[in-house]
Amino acid sequence: MTRIALKVNGQAVERDVAPRRNLVDFLRDELNLTGTNVGCEHGVCGACTLEIDGAPARSCIAFAVACDGASVRTIEGFDDDPVMIELRAAFNAEHALQCGYCTPGMLVTARDIVTRLPDADEARIREELSGNLCRCTGYVGIVRAIVSVMAARKSSGGGR
Amino acid sequence: MTAPVEAGAKGVGASLPRKEDDRLMRGRGDYVANRRVVGLQEVAFVRSPMAHARVLAVRKPEGAEQQVFVLADLEGVKPIVAVCGLPGFRVSELQVLAGDIVRYVGEPIAMCVAATRAEAEDLAELVEVDLEPLPVVADMLAALTPDSPKVHAHWERNAFLESMVDDDLSAVKRDAAIVVRRTVRTARQCMAPIEGRAVVAEYDRRLDQLVVHSATQMPHINRTGIAECLGIDQASVRVVAPDVGGGFGYKGILLAEEICLGWYARRTGRPVRWLEDRYEHLSGNANCREHHYDITGYADASGRLLGIDCEAVVDAGAYSLYPFSACLESAQVSSILPGPYVMDRYRCHTYAAATNKPPILPYRGVARTGVCFAMELVLDAIAREAGREPWEVRMANVVPSDAMPYTNITNKYFDSGDYPECLRRTVAALDVPAWRARQKRGEPDGRRVGIGLAIFCEQAAHGTSVYHGWGIPMVPGHEQCFARLSPDGALELRIGAHSHGQGMETTLAQVANEVLGIDPARVRLIHGDTALTPYSTGTWGSRSMVMSGGAVAAACTVIAERVKAIAAHLLEAAPADLELADGDVRVSGTDHSMTLQEVAHAWYRQPQRMPPDIDPSGLETTAGYKAVRDTGTFSYACHACAVAVDTELGTVEILDYVIVEDGGTLVNPMIVDGQVYGGLAQGIGSALFEEMPFNADAQPLASTLADYMLPGATEMPTVRMEHMTIPSPITRFGQKGIGEGGAVAPPAAIANAVNDALHDLGVEITECPITPRRLLAALAEAKAGR
Numbered sequence: 001m002t003r004i005a006l007k008v009n010g011q012a013v014e015r016d017v018a019p020r021r022n023l024v025d026f027l028r029d030e031l032n033l034t035g036t037n038v039g040c041e042h043g044v045c046g047a048c049t050l051e052i053d054g055a056p057a058r059s060c061i062a063f064a065v066a067c068d069g070a071s072v073r074t075i076e077g078f079d080d081d082p083v084m085i086e087l088r089a090a091f092n093a094e095h096a097l098q099c100g101y102c103t104p105g106m107l108v109t110a111r112d113i114v115t116r117l118p119d120a121d122e123a124r125i126r127e128e129l130s131g132n133l134c135r136c137t138g139y140v141g142i143v144r145a146i147v148s149v150m151a152a153r154k155s156s157g158g159g160r
Numbered sequence: 161m162t163a164p165v166e167a168g169a170k171g172v173g174a175s176l177p178r179k180e181d182d183r184l185m186r187g188r189g190d191y192v193a194n195r196r197v198v199g200l201q202e203v204a205f206v207r208s209p210m211a212h213a214r215v216l217a218v219r220k221p222e223g224a225e226q227q228v229f230v231l232a233d234l235e236g237v238k239p240i241v242a243v244c245g246l247p248g249f250r251v252s253e254l255q256v257l258a259g260d261i262v263r264y265v266g267e268p269i270a271m272c273v274a275a276t277r278a279e280a281e282d283l284a285e286l287v288e289v290d291l292e293p294l295p296v297v298a299d300m301l302a303a304l305t306p307d308s309p310k311v312h313a314h315w316e317r318n319a320f321l322e323s324m325v326d327d328d329l330s331a332v333k334r335d336a337a338i339v340v341r342r343t344v345r346t347a348r349q350c351m352a353p354i355e356g357r358a359v360v361a362e363y364d365r366r367l368d369q370l371v372v373h374s375a376t377q378m379p380h381i382n383r384t385g386i387a388e389c390l391g392i393d394q395a396s397v398r399v400v401a402p403d404v405g406g407g408f409g410y411k412g413i414l415l416a417e418e419i420c421l422g423w424y425a426r427r428t429g430r431p432v433r434w435l436e437d438r439y440e441h442l443s444g445n446a447n448c449r450e451h452h453y454d455i456t457g458y459a460d461a462s463g464r465l466l467g468i469d470c471e472a473v474v475d476a477g478a479y480s481l482y483p484f485s486a487c488l489e490s491a492q493v494s495s496i497l498p499g500p501y502v503m504d505r506y507r508c509h510t511y512a513a514a515t516n517k518p519p520i521l522p523y524r525g526v527a528r529t530g531v532c533f534a535m536e537l538v539l540d541a542i543a544r545e546a547g548r549e550p551w552e553v554r555m556a557n558v559v560p561s562d563a564m565p566y567t568n569i570t571n572k573y574f575d576s577g578d579y580p581e582c583l584r585r586t587v588a589a590l591d592v593p594a595w596r597a598r599q600k601r602g603e604p605d606g607r608r609v610g611i612g613l614a615i616f617c618e619q620a621a622h623g624t625s626v627y628h629g630w631g632i633p634m635v636p637g638h639e640q641c642f643a644r645l646s647p648d649g650a651l652e653l654r655i656g657a658h659s660h661g662q663g664m665e666t667t668l669a670q671v672a673n674e675v676l677g678i679d680p681a682r683v684r685l686i687h688g689d690t691a692l693t694p695y696s697t698g699t700w701g702s703r704s705m706v707m708s709g710g711a712v713a714a715a716c717t718v719i720a721e722r723v724k725a726i727a728a729h730l731l732e733a734a735p736a737d738l739e740l741a742d743g744d745v746r747v748s749g750t751d752h753s754m755t756l757q758e759v760a761h762a763w764y765r766q767p768q769r770m771p772p773d774i775d776p777s778g779l780e781t782t783a784g785y786k787a788v789r790d791t792g793t794f795s796y797a798c799h800a801c802a803v804a805v806d807t808e809l810g811t812v813e814i815l816d817y818v819i820v821e822d823g824g825t826l827v828n829p830m831i832v833d834g835q836v837y838g839g840l841a842q843g844i845g846s847a848l849f850e851e852m853p854f855n856a857d858a859q860p861l862a863s864t865l866a867d868y869m870l871p872g873a874t875e876m877p878t879v880r881m882e883h884m885t886i887p888s889p890i891t892r893f894g895q896k897g898i899g900e901g902g903a904v905a906p907p908a909a910i911a912n913a914v915n916d917a918l919h920d921l922g923v924e925i926t927e928c929p930i931t932p933r934r935l936l937a938a939l940a941e942a943k944a945g946r
Contacts, residue, residue, distance in 0.1 A: 037191065042438065075187035098662070098663070100189045102405075125873075126872075137841075140876070
């Protein structure tokens with residue numbers, strides 16, 4: 001067991017973890033943060049995407065011990081985030097989710113695209129989404145939702 | 161494009177945003193893996209690393225005898241048997257943990273239980289299994305040859321079922337000016353929902369009840385199956401399917417794992433869970449879509465179809481699974497191969513071949529994707545022989561507009577539709593002349609452009625009369641809904657089907673709005689729990705909007721009558737003069753009204769106000785539904801696309817994609833579009849990317865998502881979709897099942913476009929997925945042959 005101290009959704013957490021424990025299992029099983037879903041456990045599907053130190057990361061291939069000192073933000077930590085509020089409204093309006101299993105990871109990636117690449121065109125958005133698989137929607141609503149949030153932010157001058 | 165709906169409308173026809181989205185977007189989805197249970201232990205299975213072997217010994221690690229379980233430990237547990245009633249069906253038994261023989265890679269051999277999944281996997285690694293290899297049956301065509309080794313030693317032939325639709329083709333053989341014969345093959349696939357299978361089993365001592373949380377599409381069927389295999393009363397089993405992360409057919413099955421965990425929870429009283437990981441999914445559950453066709457089309461010189469002769473083989477894998485059995489897919493092939501076409505003669509011989517591969521499950525579209533691929537390649541080949549545009553040849557062969565309703569050559573009853581119009585609109589939307597002109601000009605980058613189309617019909621929501629003929633363990637009858645207007649005027653609906661992406665929490669609330677005038681925000685759908693809902697065969701076969709939608713309407717109609725009876729008394733009006741709208745009961749043509757809430761309040765809390773002759777059954781009821789005919793609705797669609805093929809790299813880019821679809825009355829057009837888009841992405845996967853190859857030892861060769869390619873956002877083209885909305889005459893609102901169609905046509909439409917692009921190079925692709933390797937091989941072969 002290794003003692004780690006990190007921030008999760010703004011709160012300080014200190015725990016002993018086994019070196020082989022991956023971050024998503026640690027969050028789900030020990031901190032009861034079950035919003036992050038596990039899809040492939042080898043870093044391809046993107047369902048488990050969350051933020052580590054402000055950047056999207058795969059929590060299924062990140063070890064908890066490697067996150068000592070880091071700041072982790074899961075989907076639960078975005079409840080009141082202004083960009084995420086816009087994205088949730090757009091995902092709902094554009095029917096960007098069906099079963100919802102890829103959605104938390106998809107939203108974390110979408111928020112990263114919106115904030116990091118405010119001028120991205122549709123092709124670039126699709127490329128940026130290539131690390132998040134969705135088996136239900138064919139990505140149509142997801143892309144439309146991201147495009148609509150970017151357009152709305154541009155016209156309101158917000159988020160820049 | 162859909163018919164305009166009144167602004168603010170919330171009933172049938174409104175693109176109402178989904179009620180279920182909010183919790184899913186906030187990470188509050190209630191998937192099986194999210195279930196917290198004190199003392200929960202985890203399971204890892206030891207699975208067969210060989211496709212066919214005799215199990216000589218399974219040795220448990222010393223000291224772990226109480227944590228590792230083999231078949232002999234599972235006293236009283238019966239094997240999974242799914243018999244099909246069609247004559248000649250050969251019966252298989254799947255032991256929930258391996259008996260003497262294992263028959264596919266991934267078959268469970270032992271169950272290991274530990275405090276964490278990691279420790280359970282550690283334990284699994286310590287279990288020693290002695291296997292004696294047996295000859296492997298890896299290929300379905302070889303499986304059917306007389307000298308093939310046998311998957312089940314006592315069988316005469318490696319076939320679960322051989323079936324024949326026979327006909328005399330001598331006249332069409334004599335008269336046909338055009339004869340095209342093709343060998344067509346589709347690859348074995350994984351359905352790959354992003355959430356894998358998941359089971360949590362607990363024992364409720366108070367009720368003496370096994371409670372199984374399972375990611376299933378059909379909780380009631382699982383409950384029946386679990387009880388039968390464990391040899392206990394069905395009252396002793398409760399199955400809960402909470403939020404489920406995608407089904408597509410993969411979760412329409414009774415699992416050996418459910419039986420094993422259920423047995424353990426009952427025996428020890430301790431809760432236990434198993435979560436399928438992606439490796440288990442890919443290496444042990446590539447279980448769909450593998451078809452082979454030797455198909456001949458006979459036509460006159462103009463391309464009019466005279467007859468089809470086909471020998472079709474479906475690779476059904478090693479066992480027949482519950483409830484759909486190993487025969488469903490092959491039996492469907494012979495009955496639906498003619499598709500939307502009129503022909504004089506039809507003969508089809510099909511086999512459900514047994515191999516040492518994972519047992520077959522019906523994937524979205526079931527046999528339709530394969531038969532559409534085979535038929536539409538043949539239609540294009542006929543068009544080339546006739547020297548006509550492929551769409552013209554189809555126009556000459558589809559069921560004519562004025563023939564509806566139409567009974568086709570395999571006795572399928574097409575309830576409604578206009579296939580020629582669907583073709584016309586598709587061709588217009590794609591703009592065929594513009595693409596032909598561009599083809600002539602050539603591409604500046606040297607790629608070759610082609611266009612292709614495919615038209616099909618999708619029998620959906622088919623019921624008793626279809627399924628009893630197949631005689632599988634599950635035959636759907638009437639569908640029920642329980643409805644209750646609660647004292648505060650809200651509506652509770654309970655159905656036995658399950659929503660796992662289809663949006664039924666929204667669409668069924670729209671149905672309630674249509675009948676009762678209640679705001680969908682005040683409707684709550686309860687589903688996915690056998691203790692709380694009416695029995696149902698569940699969600700499969702694009703049936704829920706027709707069947708559960710019909711049942712909800714039936715229950716709401718009963719509630720509406722009872723509401724009117726109470727309101728009539730309170731408003732001193734005749735029930736016939738009352739109408740329900742916007743949450744109110746109104747006396748027609750007056751401003752005299754009361755709210756649903758006031759009616760409910762009066763019934764529950766002021767019974768002294770009721771008339772003496774009031775119906776004592778109250779504001780709750782269970783009502784059932786069956787369509788006017790249960791032979792199914794026939795939705796249909798035409799897909800057309802333009803592709804650019806790079807003959808150096810073997811890649812295919814989709815430049816344009818058009819879908820014209822008739823789903824009848826669309827309860828929620830936005831959700832229908834979503835179903836079609838999602839199906840299309842899966843169909844594009846089948847067409848271009850997804851394949852689980854097996855080697856000669858039937859070892860699966862793609863064990864990660866880097867090897868098994870699922871379409872991502874960059875692989876999806878921009879799609880243009882149009883809806884024809886010809887109501888079905890046999891369903892409650894005219895709706896037709898449409899959940900699967902998107903996945904049916906893409907391989908055919910895309911292959912036809914590729915063949916159109918490469919025709920003058922002498923290339924004709926008849927196998928999917930059309931991977932770069934396959935395409936380059938075809939190009940090289942054509943070059944060598946010239």
